[in-house]
Amino acid sequence: MYDSGKIIAGLIIFIVIASLPFTMNLGKASIKPEPSINTFAINQMAKKQCIESKAYMKTTHMQMLNNWRDEVVRDGNRLYVASDGKEYNMSLQNTCMHCHTNKDKFCDECHNYVAVKPYCWDCHIVPKEGAFVPVAAKAAPAPAAVPGPINVHFAVGKYDIPDEAQHGLTALAAYLQKNESASVVISGYTDKTGDPAKNEELAKNRAKAVREVFRAAGISDERIVMKKPEVITGSADNAEARRVDVSIAEGKGV
Amino acid sequence: MGVNRREFLKFVSMSTLLGLGGTTVAASVKKELEASGPYIPDPKGINAKRWAMAVDMRKFKSDEDIQKCIDACHQVHNVPEADPAHPTQEIKWIWTESYERAFPGNEDEYLAAHYKHMPFLILCNHCENPPCVRVCPTKATFKRHTDGIVMMDMHRCIGCRFCMAACPYGARSFNFRDPRPFIKRDLNQEFPTRTKGVVEKCTFCYERLAKGLQPACAEVSNGAIAFGDLDDPESPVRKVIDNNFTIRRKPELGTHPSVYYVIGGQEHA
Numbered sequence: 001m002y003d004s005g006k007i008i009a010g011l012i013i014f015i016v017i018a019s020l021p022f023t024m025n026l027g028k029a030s031i032k033p034e035p036s037i038n039t040f041a042i043n044q045m046a047k048k049q050c051i052e053s054k055a056y057m058k059t060t061h062m063q064m065l066n067n068w069r070d071e072v073v074r075d076g077n078r079l080y081v082a083s084d085g086k087e088y089n090m091s092l093q094n095t096c097m098h099c100h101t102n103k104d105k106f107c108d109e110c111h112n113y114v115a116v117k118p119y120c121w122d123c124h125i126v127p128k129e130g131a132f133v134p135v136a137a138k139a140a141p142a143p144a145a146v147p148g149p150i151n152v153h154f155a156v157g158k159y160d161i162p163d164e165a166q167h168g169l170t171a172l173a174a175y176l177q178k179n180e181s182a183s184v185v186i187s188g189y190t191d192k193t194g195d196p197a198k199n200e201e202l203a204k205n206r207a208k209a210v211r212e213v214f215r216a217a218g219i220s221d222e223r224i225v226m227k228k229p230e231v232i233t234g235s236a237d238n239a240e241a242r243r244v245d246v247s248i249a250e251g252k253g254v
Numbered sequence: 255m256g257v258n259r260r261e262f263l264k265f266v267s268m269s270t271l272l273g274l275g276g277t278t279v280a281a282s283v284k285k286e287l288e289a290s291g292p293y294i295p296d297p298k299g300i301n302a303k304r305w306a307m308a309v310d311m312r313k314f315k316s317d318e319d320i321q322k323c324i325d326a327c328h329q330v331h332n333v334p335e336a337d338p339a340h341p342t343q344e345i346k347w348i349w350t351e352s353y354e355r356a357f358p359g360n361e362d363e364y365l366a367a368h369y370k371h372m373p374f375l376i377l378c379n380h381c382e383n384p385p386c387v388r389v390c391p392t393k394a395t396f397k398r399h400t401d402g403i404v405m406m407d408m409h410r411c412i413g414c415r416f417c418m419a420a421c422p423y424g425a426r427s428f429n430f431r432d433p434r435p436f437i438k439r440d441l442n443q444e445f446p447t448r449t450k451g452v453v454e455k456c457t458f459c460y461e462r463l464a465k466g467l468q469p470a471c472a473e474v475s476n477g478a479i480a481f482g483d484l485d486d487p488e489s490p491v492r493k494v495i496d497n498n499f500t501i502r503r504k505p506e507l508g509t510h511p512s513v514y515y516v517i518g519g520q521e522h523a
Contacts, residue, residue, distance in 0.1 A: 071293040073407045076400060078296040078464050090293070094444055122410060122449035125441055151477055155488075164482075164490055167468060239497050 033113040036105040041098060051082045051095075065092060065120075084253065093124045101127045146182070147175050149247035152210055156191075156242065159205040161213065172246060173217035183223040186210050187245045191238040203232040206244045225249070266523075301462040302483030304382070304402040306512040307458075307469075308494035309375050320373055323471040323479065324348050328464035330459070330470045333446045345427040345448075347456045348377040348471055356503060357378035370515060375479075377471070378425040378456035379503060379511030380404045386417035386426065395453075402512065403458045413451035422507050426455045484512065 001007065042048055042231050054226065057064075069089040070075040079087045089095050100106045103126045111118060152165040161169070176182055188207030190199040207226055214224050233241060257265075304368070314320050327333065327348045336344030350373035354361040357374075384404045386395050394410035395417050399401070418426045432450045441447070445461065448454050459469035472479040483491030487496075491514070500514040 023308070067293075071410055073405065073409070074396070076295055076299075076398065076460070076464065077293040078299070079294045081292040081294060083292075087294075089296075093446060119449075123446040124442055127443070127448060148476065153477065153490075162490075164468060167473065237497075239493055 030113065035107075035109040036102060037100070038105075039099065039101045041101060045099075050099075051080070051086070051088050052160075054104045062118075067093070075157050084112075091104045092120060096125045099126075103127070146248050146250075147172050149245060152206075152244045152246060153239065154206055154242045155243070157194075157202065159202060159209045161209050166213075169213045169246065170217075172248060173214055173219065175248065176214065176219050176223065177217065181250060183225055183249050184214055184219070184245050185227050185245075185249050187227045189229060189241055189243050189245070191241040192233045193238065200232060206242075210244045210246055247254045257397075269438055276452070288478040296464050299468040300466050300487075303485035304483065304512065305380065305458050305463070305492045306482065306484035306514065307377075307472070308480040308491045308498075308500060308514040308516065310478050310480065310494060310498070310516040311372055311374065312516060312518065313476065314375075318371065319476065319478065320350060320375055322474050323375060326470040326474040327456070329439055330442055330462070330476050332433075332437055332442055332443065332445055334433035334447075335438055337431065337436055340430065343428070343430045345429065345433065345454060346425070347427075347454070348375060350374060351376045353517075357501065358504070359506070360501075364457075372517070374515065374517075375471075376423070376425070376503075377513065378404065378458075379509070379513045380456075380458055381424055382510035382512065383508060385420040385509060386424065389416040389420040391416065397487055398460075401463075403457075405457060405460065406454060408446075408448060408452050414451065415453060419451055422509065426453050428453050475517075 037048065052060075052064075065204065068080065071080075072090050078090060080090045081087055097103070104122070107118075147168075150165070150168040152161060152169070154160075154162065172184060176184060186207045188203035188205070188210075190203045190206075211224055215221070229245075258350045331347060333347050334345050350370070353365065353369050353372060353374065356376060380403055382402065384395075386398055387397050387404060390396070392412055393413060394407045394412070396405055398405055413428065415428055416516060418428060429448050429450050429452055433448055437447065459467070462469060467473070469479075469481055472481040480490040481493045482491035484491060494516060495514055498516040500516050502511045502514055505511070
């Protein structure tokens with residue numbers, strides 16, 4: 001062989017460099033990832049059970065989350081029926097992370113080991129480590145302040161409460177439940193059309209319908225003030241006039 | 255000779271028939287599998303053929319009333335505030351414009367000052383014929399066939415901003431930077447933020463509708479914003495449209511906006 005010295009030296013150098021990743025890491029085996037399920041929410045569970053079996057979640061959670069994403073965002077399907085028949089809200093942030101509040105010890109444990117970087121957390125909010133505080137109450141606008149007065153609008157000649165008004169009434173009822181000293185003032189109105197006597201009856205019935213909502217929420221009658229307006233045919237606009245005004249007052253009775 | 259011409263043709267035609275039969279059977283099996291999938295809509299949700307909004311400007315008595323609607327939306331959706339260094343790159347879901355900017359082409363030299371300076375509440379119009387959807391190369395923005403909401407799928411958005419060029423209402427905003435440092439309120443932990451490089455806009459609160467709630471702005475508007483199904487004559491939005499003179503933004507473009515405005519009449523006439 002010509003130039004055997006150079007070739008052999010070159011080969012040795014090549015082998016040393018090519019095997020560096022192995023020789024450098026010799027004896028430093030990475031620790032096997034062990035995702036922790038030691039969180040407050042999971043410890044509270046009687047039976048520690050994810051939405052599907054552990055083996056299925058381990059191998060298929062990526063496809064599952066992708067399917068969830070597409071179903072929720074593109075098709076508006078929000079519930080997942082698990083193989084045991086239980087229904088779950090399909091949400092990474094509001095379902096998975098409610099139990100797995102330890103993202104860095106659960107998600108990152110494996111993701112770092114296999115060097116994948118899912119972009120979930122660019123947008124989805126990582127829960128705060130430790131106890132999870134449901135934020136439903138916090139998200140609602142100004143729960144502590146006294147809720148402003150609301151108008152419940154009715155159809156012509158009707159005194160059943162429309163669905164769209166339910167939410168506002170529920171909010172007022174919730175406030176009354178929390179604040180014992182507050183009371184609620186209810187005034188019924190009708191539009192100008194039709195027989196005045198019948199209108200008066202209608203305005204009364206509308207106010208009574210609203211009263212029933214508060215009675216159902218457990219508010220005692222002495223905290224519900226029925227106030228008859230001086231003119232029951234309020235406002236120039238007929239649609240606007242067919243209403244019941246509901247407002248919060250401090251102190252019992254008027 | 256193994257096969258003659260006649261036998262070959264017989265074989266080919268039979269296998270073609272078999273293949274065709276096979277695909278139809280496979281397709282019907284697939285359909286059945288999809289229909290009985292484990293994904294169902296939330297029964298609490300409210301549905302419509304076409305969601306729409308009617309903004310009654312007469313019922314906003316003060317600037318605070320309008321600000322309340324904007325704040326409610328921004329709180330619920332983790333909308334960031336504008337970067338002071340780049341105020342033109344703000345993220346807008348719901349905001350105010352003057353009459354001449356909201357309804358260009360309709361402005362008159364002697365429009366009553368009351369209307370001229372009225373802060374019109376502007377949001378995505380959720381057009382029936384949305385130009386933004388037509389130009390999106392990834393279908394990241396799309397019109398829901400069930401209820402007409404023009405949706406954003408942030409997972410698919412590549413930030414090309416074609417939709418922003420196409421939207422005639424300026425209802426879309428691009429995230430030039432990570433929005434999180436600019437969210438000054440407490441984060442709504444139930445709703446994601448956005449990330450650098452995606453376009454965002456109002457979504458008619460699809461996530462609240464799915465829970466049976468009204469959109470955040472309509473809920474706090476004290477009745478000034480009526481929301482409902484345009485297809486249902488009994489819906490609140492139709493009642494406002496039926497009883498008032500309403501206008502829409504740039505109707506001449508043929509996009510058929512779903513947001514109607516009542517700007518005057520009766521009380522002011």
